[in-house]
Amino acid sequence: MPIELTSEIFDCFDQKPKLAFKGKTDFMVVFENEKQIQNLKPSFDKIAQLEARGIIVTAKGDNTDFVSRFFAPQTGVTEDPVTGSAHTTLTPYWAKQLSKLELTATQLSERKGFLKCSLSGDRVQISGQAKLYLIGEINTE
Numbered sequence: 001m002p003i004e005l006t007s008e009i010f011d012c013f014d015q016k017p018k019l020a021f022k023g024k025t026d027f028m029v030v031f032e033n034e035k036q037i038q039n040l041k042p043s044f045d046k047i048a049q050l051e052a053r054g055i056i057v058t059a060k061g062d063n064t065d066f067v068s069r070f071f072a073p074q075t076g077v078t079e080d081p082v083t084g085s086a087h088t089t090l091t092p093y094w095a096k097q098l099s100k101l102e103l104t105a106t107q108l109s110e111r112k113g114f115l116k117c118s119l120s121g122d123r124v125q126i127s128g129q130a131k132l133y134l135i136g137e138i139n140t141e
Contacts, residue, residue: 012055014041023089025053026070030093034062037069038108044073056086058093064104064114066094082113084126091117091124 002019009020009029019030027050031037037059047055054072061067068090070083080086087105094103094117101120107113115128 008046008050012043012046012050013057014043015039017057021089021093022052026056026086026089027052027054028056028058028086028089028093031057031059033059034067034108037067040069042071042079044071044078047071048073050074054080054086056083056089058090060094060097061104061106064106065098065100066090066103067106067108069108079109080107081109081111082107082115082128087115087117087126088124091119091126095119 003022005017005020009027010016015031015036017029017031021028037057040057053075054070054077056068056070058066058068068086070080070086071078072080090105091103095101101118103117105115105117107115111131113128115126118125
């Protein structure tokens with residue numbers, strides 16, 4: 001169920017969303033189109049004041065079924081490059097909106113992420129190509 005679009009949510013961005021939802025840990029805010037998501041300028045100070053882990057922004061995609069970004073400055077992550085947990089919220093929403101169970105998605109972070117998402121009952125399956133971001137060694141002695 002959508003929640004009321006309050007000034008608390010409006011103040012987080014330079015553009016106005018059309019819908020908002022509150023899940024267990026995150027807000028999800030829906031915008032009109034991909035261009036808005038790509039050009040969105042978040043107010044990290046305002047987002048950090050939300051009583052949530054973070055905020056997912058999304059819209060129908062131009063070249064994929066949907067696009068998104070994820071901001072969580074209150075947990076030390078200003079913008080996550082690719083957020084698997086956000087797609088467990090996004091996939092059921094877009095599956096219903098688009099009347100399909102197999103979806104393609106792009107997370108429009110600076111690094112970008114391309115995902116295939118599948119809704120199977122109450123489960124979401126996510127696949128894609130991982131990008132190496134760290135190599136290290138752990139010494140257990």
